[in-house]
Amino acid sequence: MSTPTGSAWLAGSGSRLAKYNFFKRVNWGRVSVFSVPTLWLAVFFFIPFLVVFKISLSETAIAIPPYTALLDWNAEDALISLKLNLGNYLFLFEDTFYLDAYLSSVKIAAVSTFFTLLIAFPIAYQMARSQPATRALLLSLVILPFWTSFLLRVYAWMGFLKKNGLVNEFLMGAGIIDQPLIMLQTDFAVYIGIVYTYLPFMVLPLYSALEKMDMTLLEAAEDLGARPVTSFFLITVPLAVPGIIAGCVLVFIPAVGEFVIPALLGGSDTLMIGRVLWDEFFLNRDWPMASAVAIVMLIVLVLPIMLIRNNQGKEESV
Amino acid sequence: MSATSMIETLSDSDTVPAASLSEQSVWKQEGATPFLRIENVSKKFGEFTAVDNVSLNIYKNELFCLLGGSGSGKSTLLRMLAGFEAPTSGRIIIDGVDMAGIQPWKRPVNMMFQSYALFPHLSVEENVAFGLKREGLGRAEVKQRVNQMLDMVQLGHLGKRKPHQLSGGQRQRVALARSLVKRPKLLLLDEPLGALDKKLREETQFELINIQEELGVTFVVVTHDQEEAMTLATRIGVMNHGVIVQTAEPHDVYEYPNSRFVAEFVGSVNLFEGRVIEEQSDFVRIRSAEADAVLYVNHGISCAPNQKVHMAVRPEKMRISREQPKQQENCVCGVVEEYAYMGGLTVYRVRLASGKEVRVTQPNMSRSSSERFTWKDKVYLYWDFDSSVVLTA
Secondary structure, eight states, X not given: OOOOOSHHHHHHTHHHHHXXXXXXXXXXXXXXXXXXXHHHHIIIIIHHHHHHHHHHTSOBOSSSSSBOOSEEEETTTTEEEEOOOOHHHHHHHHXXXXXXXXXXXXXXXXXXXXXXXXXXXXXXXXXXXSOHHHXXXXXXXXXXXXXXXXXXXXXXXXXXXXXTSHHHHHHHHTTSOSSOOOOTTSHHHHHHHHHHHHHHHHHHHHHHHHHTSOTHHHHHHHHTTOOHHHHIIIIIHHHHHHHHHHHHHHHHHHHHTXXXXXXXXXXXXXXXXXXXXXXXXXXXXOHHHHHHHHHHHHHHHHHHHHHHHHHHHHHHHO | OOHHHHHHHHHHHTTHHXXXXXXXXXXXXTTXXXXXXXXXXXXXXXXXXXXXXXXXXXXXXXEEEEEEOTTSSHHHHHHHHHTSSOOSEEEEEETTEEOTTOOGGGSSEEEEOTTOOOOTTSOHHHHHHHHHHHTTOOHHHHHHHHHHHHHHTTOGGGTTSOGGGSOHHHHHHHHHHHHHTTOOSEEEEESTTTTSOHHXXXXXXXXXXXXXXXXXXXXXXXXXXXXXXXXXXXXXXXXETTEXXXXXXXXXXXXXXXXXXXXXXXXXOEEEEEEEEEEOSSOEEEEETTTTEEEEESSOOOOOTTOEEEEEEOGGGOEEESSOOSOSSSEEEEEEEEEEEOSSEEEEEEEETTSOEEEEEEEOOSSSXXXXXXXXXXXXXXXXXXXXXXXXX
């Protein structure tokens, strides 16, 4: 392009110049890379979310599908009427049953996340400290359970925990107890199931955080007068925080909405929002109510976590 | 911190350590009590002996350099002083206390790590305060001592920053401040200047000496860089294969190496192999086929007649000339094979008739190039009787 010689030239071709630059500036390679996950999220997350949201604003009907339409076309008066039913949401707050279910789910998920962290940390720590060759082996052992069906593994736990199951047989054989413990169909069994199932999701991010840690930092801490326990809490744990947060998020979110584990291992009094959802959908056939429960769960879960991530990102950029 | 002010303070203090050292020279006094005693210390890792029966006395206020290549055992020795490794055998006594079984966090020793090992999640202030807080000092005292120390290393204004926001030189200062703030009796420095560029290195070297003088802490420095050892140290211990080969003041290590290893490791040197033909208490005469000359050294050695020895002479102690000098001994003849003009001096590589290659450096005293030699020039190299050393080891 020749150099512009006067302002008139610039003014005359200003718009063309702008267009030209725009197309040159767009990095199509980058756009195509970003568009794939964006499209994926749009098609498989955002649109379904909108559908569920739409259903939650309708009313139940004995029809197929079992809810009323939001938009109503009245041909006589040429009137389109939009009918939004907020009753489902109001009912969520009126009936304490749902609030209890949410709180109970959050409690169960939080307690299980805590124990998962407690068990995963030593595992990840040991993995990160072992020889590179051993590390690869340990890593594959952590992932190994994924090769069997999740359902099978939960059923296996039923075998362990039931009245005449392995655990009770062993304890009674060893003479520690003389009455079998009731473990299956209790909250205890649900905790075990969740901790067991989600352990790898905690171990892997913790491992990757601990593995990056420079071991001389611990020597430096000891050299400055910190006992190993002190340097663990002042150096190792703070440096593992990104891994701890990632692991907790990965365990907590699916655990709150967990359905299979409480259904199989939990008792009738184990109240979790996943089961409530299931019951609303398949027993009551109240799709709008179930959708409202799902939407609120999403807001209750995703919002705080988004805030945490956002905060973390800000801190890192400082 | 301005560069000029730093250079000024450096040039002032430049001569101070050397002067005060010649007064002290504790290690030469009879019956002086060493501050750090390393007695017959060995360290084995499986079959490999990293440190082999090392004994060493280091005195208060010394700046002792352990100099050696990689795998010479110098770092292992340092880590044993810090308590990160336990000696397989032998004793380490610091200020009269046997360190056997004393954990790193209980030793009156601090270490500055080669990688600096700054805590990435803590600010500069918190890094420096870490050690003091472990002592259970009050908040006010910790703050005061941290500020004092940061001012000393000229980082007072950067206390709130995180390590990753600092330059290499600044990190090095933080690491130094952190290791000094606890006022250790003994400070261990592992390649303290290794990660700095050349210019920063030179500045920091003198600063280290200043700080050491000011605080009166005993320093043990590990380095593979002989220049660093020469400028820093009151004494140098040259290590090779887990053994301390020579312990001496920098000057003596350079001018009177006790073995071929030391002569070659510290600085560059020309070695001539030969056999002793005459041996008296105050001189030695050596016949060298390599040099095709008789070599005369004006110091006695204990050796058998006709023993094979090496004579070492430093490149800068040789003179180079086109005309044959009058002296018969210590004079060899060769052809300039290559030369490198380096500004302050010119380095020549001269090939002797025997095929031996000799390195000579000449200061460029005049600007004209007529004094200098070029390829294929036939030259005579000669040196004084007291310029060379006979090495039997």
